[in-house]
Amino acid sequence: MDLKAYLARKREQVEAALATFMLQPDGLLAGHIESMRYSLFAGGKRIRPVLCLAVSEALHVDPTPYLPLACSLECIHTYSLIHDDLPAMDNDDLRRGKPTNHKVFGEAAAILAGDSLLTFAFELLAAPGPVGSLSSAERLRIIALIARAIGPLGMVGGQSLDIESEGKPISFETLQYLHSCKTGALITAAVQTGAVIGRADETRFAALTTYGRQIGLAFQIVDDLLNVEGTAEQLGKAVGSDARHDKATYPSFFGVEKTREMAKAAVAGAVEALADFDDQAEPLRELARYIYYRKR
Amino acid sequence: MDLKAYLARKREQVEAALATFMLQPDGLLAGHIESMRYSLFAGGKRIRPVLCLAVSEALHVDPTPYLPLACSLECIHTYSLIHDDLPAMDNDDLRRGKPTNHKVFGEAAAILAGDSLLTFAFELLAAPGPVGSLSSAERLRIIALIARAIGPLGMVGGQSLDIESEGKPISFETLQYLHSCKTGALITAAVQTGAVIGRADETRFAALTTYGRQIGLAFQIVDDLLNVEGTAEQLGKAVGSDARHDKATYPSFFGVEKTREMAKAAVAGAVEALADFDDQAEPLRELARYIYYRKR
Incomplete structure (x- = not known):
């Protein structure tokens, strides 16, 4: 299959939907909404929504x-990037090759743009009126899955641990936990959202959860690799910024060669989890492989 | 009726519930959870949850x-205070007579404590398992009401407008809109949550919404008055801090005397909205009056 064409098609669907559902800058709150839109439409790869759609299709x-x-x-992903980039956090000036939100709108506005994107996500999830054929109970389950994944025991907890760990020696177990919270949890929740939409039975829900965890892991390991190997153009941010911040990474524990093996193993684990799915799951398998080969 | 005793009883119920439902500091995320708990258990009056309970009883x-x-x-209320106090926002050192979250835990941790409290609120709202006799559809409706009230067109939008307006001349209409978003929306959502729990019919839901809007308004006007008239002890923060920041307030538009009349009118409007409720609504009426007389 042609994964690139598939991703482009899905991404286009997501872009059109974001343009439809996102607030328009208007009236007294135009400036605030503009700051939300700046980062939301800054050209992300839309991996999380695309994953959700691809799982449903599988x-x-x-x-x-x-x-x-x-x-x-x-x-939610965009909010997390805006807050991560803040001067008090990673203090990044560039994101996806463009000035970060706080560089353009100021720190206060950037904090609030993040707060609003997070809250708006729950507006979308709970909006009045039907969503396809989902029952209210199924929609509630999705909200619970997502909220849990991105809260204190998930994404925000992971970011907090990341900030706390900066410049300190941490164990590999801490690094793993940190990554599974910070990056893995939302990716897994995206897959699980697709699983609820597709009405996966318990076995398939569990298989898809494993798939989500493994690609989340692969994603983070490859991110660490790219940070060592990549060019600024590929990353849209300064190369080696993790090393500059004394951050623990997979390569800092295992070296580049071993880290590559670990990324490949995670991808293999993700593909393996889908063994009982038919060829409708081919995009998911290709997507897992693509995570390893992106930008190389 | 003895409102003070009623409020003390309800507040105690809320304190016990918060202690039960809030995460315990444990493991790698202990520091993060501690920072959430610091502000959540800093001795707030719990007006919003108490309102919700009182409406259900009415x-x-x-x-x-x-x-x-x-x-x-x-x-949600605690998250909004933590973010409002940040150096990039109002830059307050004291809240409820104690050092603000970022003064104790640092700016990054405070941003994340706020993010987690906001997200954890949705975890509580969508948690698996039944909540009383509410249907999933009713729970979804509550989530939609709250998310809408505190998002870009509600609380965060109001805070954004507040920050943008600092030191600039704004019209009274802008001030009203700002307040209705920043303070009014969450108070109204608290009342509406109680209304859904109590299965209010359309007429009563509308009456309670009016009640919520009027006490929200009264609350903000009195806050402006206290900022001019109060003592630091009463406020738990520096007196006159609004004037110092060149913020537009009700007294800056109308003077203290006229502003007092406006607060009384809002309280009267709130009590009026409950005309068709029986004496089970007496705490709500007393609460409206109490807003005007608090700390005087």
Whole structure:
């Protein structure tokens, strides 16, 4: 299959949906909404919503009516980037090759743009009116899955641990936990959202959860690798910024060669988890492989 | 009726519930959870959860099984205070007479404590398992009401407008809109949450919404008055800090005397909205009056 064409198609679907569902800058709050839109439409790869849609398709369910749920995942991801880039956090000036939100709108506005994107995600998830054929109970389950994944025991907890660990020696176990919270949890939640939409039974839900965890892991390991190997152009941010901040990374524990093996193993684990799925799951398998080969 | 005793009783119920439902500091994330708890248990008046419980009682429904929903309102309120106090925002050193979150834990940790409290609120709202006799559809409606109230077109939008307006001349209409978003929206959502719990019909839901809007307004006007008239001890923060920041307030538009009349009118409007409720709504009426007389 042609993964690039598939991703481009799905991404286009997500872009159109984001343009539809996102607030327009208008009236007294135009400036605030503009700051939300700046980062939301800064050209992300939309991996999380695309994953959600692809999982639903792997379960033979047309994801079109569920696009607002997929969009909520991108709002959450964008909020996390805005807050991570803040001067008090990673203090990054560039994101996806463009000035970070706080560089353009100021620190206060950037904090609030993040707060609003996070909250708006829950507006999308709970919006009045039907969402495809999902029951209210299923929608509630999705909200619970996502909220849990991105809260104190998930994404924010991971970021907190990351900040606390800066410049300190940490164990590999701490690094693993940190990554599974900071990056893995939202990716897994995106997959699980697709699984609820596609009405996966318990066995398939568990298999997809494993798939999500493994690609989340692969994603983070490859990110660490790219930070060592990549060019600024590929990353859209300064190369070696992790090393500059004394951050523990997979290569700092295992060296580049061993880290590459670990990334490949995670990808293999993800593909393996989908053994019982038919060829509708081919994009998911290709996507897992693509994580390893992106930008190389 | 003895409002003080009623409020003390309800507040105690909320404190116990917060202690039950809030995460315990444990393991790698202990520091992060400690920073959330610091502000959550800093001795707030718990007005929003108490309002939610009191509305449910006014509708003859025992609110005990719905305490997690009431607690979510306090998590949201606490998050908003932590972010408002940040150096990039109002830059306050004191809150409720104690050092603000970022003074104790640092700026990065404070931003993340706020992010986690906001997200944890949605965990509470969507948690697996039944909540009293609420249907999933009713729970979804509550999440939608709250998310909308505190997002870009609600609380965060109001805070954004507040920051943008600092030191600039703004119209009274802008001030009104700002207040209705920043303070009014969450108070109204607290009342509406109680209304859904109490299964208010459309007429009563509308009446309670009016009640919520009017006490929200009264609350803000009195806050402006206290900032001019009060003592640091009463406020738990520096007196005159609004004037120091060149913020537009009700007294700066109308003077203290006229502003007092406006506060009284808002309280009267709130009490009026409850005309068709029986004496189970007496705490709500007293609470409206109390807003005007608090700390005087």
